[in-house]
């Protein structure tokens with residue numbers, strides 16, 4: 250991979266200290282979903298499964314016998330607590346059934362220390378969360394660019410998991426043009442926190458990244474955590490509150506086939522020449538429809554033309570529209586995450602058959618071809634969120650100082666690149682336009 254001639258010795262400070270431990274806790278909340286009363290029979294059986302590569306949540310739920318409406322109910326019950334857009338291979342699902350094959354209890358866990366439980370109690374679904382005691386450890390990763398292998402490879406060699414390595418790289422990439430400005434001798438740092446359960450890392454946070462380059466200059470990013478656990482503001486920012494996320498559009502459906510494009514056409518029902526303000530995507534009734542970006546639901550309604558319709562307002566003021574839905578899974582005023590399931594494909598309203606009509610409006614209120622929408626502008630933190638960020642920046646800097654004076658120092662040798670790896674650009678799928686995505690799928 251690299252010639253030994255060019256191998257240079259890189260000093261890596263590898264400090265590990267325990268910063269805080271998280272106490273175990275559990276809580277319950279009741280949802281008013283009515284259900285058949287459970288029979289008084291004790292025999293029950295359990296189906297267990299793990300999320301497999303390429304599987305969506307609906308498919309994973311089907312593996313434990315949960316389908317269709319029941320699946321949507323489980324998803325709705327867990328939605329505030331579990332981020333299904335980040336479903337991972339290996340996540341665990343288990344479903345317990347009574348003698349009559351009625352679901353009694355559903356458990357979802359992303360790691361061995363946590364369990365999200367939805368169970369039937371007195372005719373209603375009740376959500377609860379159980380968590381084992383875990384500990385967070387911090388470590389600072391530092392390195393210097395030299396001729397040789399890739400930054401990504403080096404991070405992986407340091408024991409950073411691939412997703413975390415990508416997170417560090419994408420935060421840095423928002424500020425540093427690696428292709429143009431990276432030079433030998435440039436230095437990078439990342440402060441990560443790892444949550445341990447027994448001997449396993451079950452969660453990682455990238456609290457801080459820094460790049461100090463001859464040409465690029467000094468750039469730092471800080472992780473901001475909102476008071477709300479699932480907040481879409483949780484991300485990397487500059488100290489001044491500028492967001493460092495590349496946020497683009499996701500897919501509204503898992504399979505993309507355009508049945509009818511944007512622009513003038515003869516209306517399939519009326520036969521009149523009309524402007525088609527969106528695109529029609531082929532899909533079977535019941536297929537999950539996903540939010541293409543995070544935002545707030547501003548419409549969740551029915552009318553005889555659009556059928557069941559959902560509109561989401563995104564951060565840059567643009568809006569995405571989803572029409573002719575069979576089921577609507579979100580209500581007006583709710584916040585949704587990118588890729589969250591918001592309903593299912595249907596044939597409600599004035600249509601000739603089931604499909605998803607997907608539309609996009611610019612912030613100025615004009616319709617546009619959704620295939621041309623590239624990115625949703627990222628936000629800047631203001632007011633109390635900016636103050637909270639400043640406080641968190643202060644804490645992070647203190648933690649960095651504590652780590653620097655810690656006497657437990659481990660030296661490692663490593664090889665770091667002088668050029669940015671092409672593979673990193675390729676991995677940033679978020680900057681693809683839908684147009685590119687559609688081309689790829691056809």
Ligand SMILES: [Zn+2]
Nearest residue numbers: 527528529606
């Ligand atoms: Zn349409």
